[in-house]
Amino acid sequence: MFKPYFRDGGGPPPLSVVVERAARLEETDLLGIVWHGRYAGYLEDGREAFGRRYGLSYLEFRAAGAVLPIRILHLEYLAPLKYLEAFAVEATLHYNEAARLDMEYKIVNQKGETVTRGYSVQMMVGLDGVPLLEAPPLYLNFQKRWREGLL
């Protein structure tokens, strides 16, 4: 139904994590709905849950010598979220051989409707600020298990 953001050419199927939340009062604006800029935090909630689930959190990457700055953030708003409305954030990692993370997101309301879609691209960068040509062993091991269907 939706045009995919990333192509999965030959890699293993994507991995997803879902986290549940509800819209907080401070996230709304004068229109009575969640302000569009707050969704960056919702996607981050999904991305961080993914990192915790698969041992790829910010702190684990940093211990492995890499940080993961966001290079691209893309959001499509299909319907608003209201104050107190419950929703699920699904963060899905797509396989990529490069030293980057291609993540796709879907925010789904309680009726099962996708109210927001988006993606982010993060590049792996060394602690000295130099982009990495190859992912650290932490991630290469994760990818190996992914390819072997062990995740």
Added chain:
Amino acid sequence: MFKPYFRDGGGPPPLSVVVERAARLEETDLLGIVWHGRYAGYLEDGREAFGRRYGLSYLEFRAAGAVLPIRILHLEYLAPLKYLEAFAVEATLHYNEAARLDMEYKIVNQKGETVTRGYSVQMMVGLDGVPLLEAPPLYLNFQKRWREGLL
């Protein structure tokens, strides 16, 4: 140098407004740089300055019977902004005959480097929530003056 986000096929040249700011402490995160999600507010600062400059603010649109929800927000982060760093947000409206606003953004640091680029698409929607097929007279008049080179 950068690939354009919007094509200006036949319409008048785009209109820009620039607003100056500095990164606030609360906009930084534990990495010591501005958290990527805060840039939605920076773009909004540019977009709102544009609205005030051309009589197209949120309040003026609402008085004309329309709201302008963000449908797409896209951000590309080329370099970080640090605490207290001064920067300029340039918001540029591209001509479009449809009932929508295609706006492009550029954040430029004090060395003149573009540190962030992005765009937003807003659809014009009536106060009853139904998308408008045609822009309100407020905007049609603005477009007429734009085409006539009066802006």
Added chain:
Amino acid sequence: MFKPYFRDGGGPPPLSVVVERAARLEETDLLGIVWHGRYAGYLEDGREAFGRRYGLSYLEFRAAGAVLPIRILHLEYLAPLKYLEAFAVEATLHYNEAARLDMEYKIVNQKGETVTRGYSVQMMVGLDGVPLLEAPPLYLNFQKRWREGLL
């Protein structure tokens, strides 16, 4: 150990609700700890959980003809919260015959240490903006059950 913020002279004992959270990346600042201004949202998380638990939410009050603007917010920071650190927010309502809500807060970390304390005072105001001399029936009924020990 701590000096109380409110005196409970003659009323029933206070009522508390606890909500659990963890510090999100976007809530930290360049010092690597949660920015002090984010705690207003943490207290609100506790206050809103209290409202949902006792049928006194913002929406229920509004349906009863009243809003509850914050008049005083007071925060004491005893120790910082770090990125990902889990904590509990305890919101405690103290009995008061006036048309106001006196709420006290405690944020407790996983070691059981109180890292933040505070209180808020909210006045009940009609939808026309005029302060209420008496709480709406919604709240009077709640207070009656409270005094009767039914909560």
Added chain:
Amino acid sequence: MFKPYFRDGGGPPPLSVVVERAARLEETDLLGIVWHGRYAGYLEDGREAFGRRYGLSYLEFRAAGAVLPIRILHLEYLAPLKYLEAFAVEATLHYNEAARLDMEYKIVNQKGETVTRGYSVQMMVGLDGVPLLEAPPLYLNFQKRWREGLL
């Protein structure tokens, strides 16, 4: 008219800095006014302007071996601020011989009405996290010039 937050017993008169702002869309909530928690950022805008004016910024203090965590934040809301409403934040430092900063704040709207008042207390802490018994020379020199009426 207002009860003072700090007593200036014997020290030189307080020092003030004023910074001007306007309420941004993202700072409003579903009530159509600025969300009460955003004011912590407004006070910080005043406090930071004070620091820049008197050479006492966060970065200058850190270079002098101290950080200044907020220990107490107190806010009294007298009237709301609306979207786009312009206001001034006045930050006033009161003299104190201890290794702490006692700052008072006033937010004044365009009619000259004080819409918010508050104060903060910051303790001076060494970079090792140990509270300082005496302020660093940076601050002692500032206080000397203050007492001598040179500021």
